[in-house]
Amino acid sequence: MNLGLLYFSATGNTEKISRVIKNRLEEFGCTVDMIDITPLSSRKGGFDCTSYDALILGAPVHSWRIPRVVREWLPNLSGDRKKCAIFLTYGGFQINPAHYTTSQLLQKQGFSVVSSAEFLAFHTFNIGGWKAMEGRPDESDIAVAREYAEIIYARFSGKDSNLVGELEKTSHPEELLDKIEGFRFRILTQVPTRQGADCCMCRECEEFCPTGAIDAMTGETDPSRCIACLGCVLRCPEGVLMINDMTPSWKFKLKGEHITEEEMNGKKSRIYL
Numbered sequence: 001m002n003l004g005l006l007y008f009s010a011t012g013n014t015e016k017i018s019r020v021i022k023n024r025l026e027e028f029g030c031t032v033d034m035i036d037i038t039p040l041s042s043r044k045g046g047f048d049c050t051s052y053d054a055l056i057l058g059a060p061v062h063s064w065r066i067p068r069v070v071r072e073w074l075p076n077l078s079g080d081r082k083k084c085a086i087f088l089t090y091g092g093f094q095i096n097p098a099h100y101t102t103s104q105l106l107q108k109q110g111f112s113v114v115s116s117a118e119f120l121a122f123h124t125f126n127i128g129g130w131k132a133m134e135g136r137p138d139e140s141d142i143a144v145a146r147e148y149a150e151i152i153y154a155r156f157s158g159k160d161s162n163l164v165g166e167l168e169k170t171s172h173p174e175e176l177l178d179k180i181e182g183f184r185f186r187i188l189t190q191v192p193t194r195q196g197a198d199c200c201m202c203r204e205c206e207e208f209c210p211t212g213a214i215d216a217m218t219g220e221t222d223p224s225r226c227i228a229c230l231g232c233v234l235r236c237p238e239g240v241l242m243i244n245d246m247t248p249s250w251k252f253k254l255k256g257e258h259i260t261e262e263e264m265n266g267k268k269s270r271i272y273l
């Protein structure tokens, strides 16, 4: 079976799970091409799925849905009734409509969604001081990813056509979800900005940025394009890209989500469908 595994990953969590799934599927004799759709250049045009028997889509959850840039790019795909498996990584908070909305987008493109799974992973905002799911994905998450690859194989090869359960529909209208997406800038009040004179001008930040939001020459980020993925901050070799201290919002976030750190840490990755 020839499979395409499309993934978006700014800080490496989704990529890590992608590799586990790829390696396990290869043990079953599949060929798996990993296609990184994080770079802006990779999403400039469409993507030809014709050489693949089925597709896998991996993405982080950004404010209850997969990142807007991925959502907006998916209409470039033509599913032709091919099977597709979804997996999401997330930082331990709510991701309520993410599975459903992603499957809806894929179905609209003509894919048949056969499975979906979610994996715990350190929250991007830990880079700014949060403490959500530190050290994840760990061995327990990797084990679920291996198991998920087995299910993907069974579903793709037709050995298992029985879907267990169905994706929970969301009652949240698109406008509300868009509004929730805007809340990230209440937490990230200072988008990545260069401070100090130690920049080596490697332009790594600019080359990485999935939306072309950062200008390495000026060291400034366009807030209207920034998706708060913080991949630039993580990659900056000199550590000169600064954001605000998010520590104060961590306790506030836990309170708002009615969850304690202990409860969060007890969460498990799971195969949803």
Ligand SMILES: Cc1cc2nc3c(=O)[nH]c(=O)nc-3n(C[C@H](O)[C@H](O)[C@H](O)COP(=O)(O)O)c2cc1C
Pocket (backbone or CB within 6 Å): 008, 009, 010, 011, 012, 013, 014, 015, 059, 060, 061, 062, 063, 064, 065, 089, 090, 091, 092, 093, 094, 095, 121, 122, 123, 124, 125, 184, 227, 228, 229, 230
């Ligand atoms: C803008 C933004 C919004 C996020 N929203 C959520 C969320 O709604 N729920 C959650 O649990 N984690 C959320 N996260 C955390 C990411 O889903 C998580 O860290 C993910 O594993 C990052 O994947 P990556 O390393 O592949 O980029 C968010 C992260 C960012 C940057």
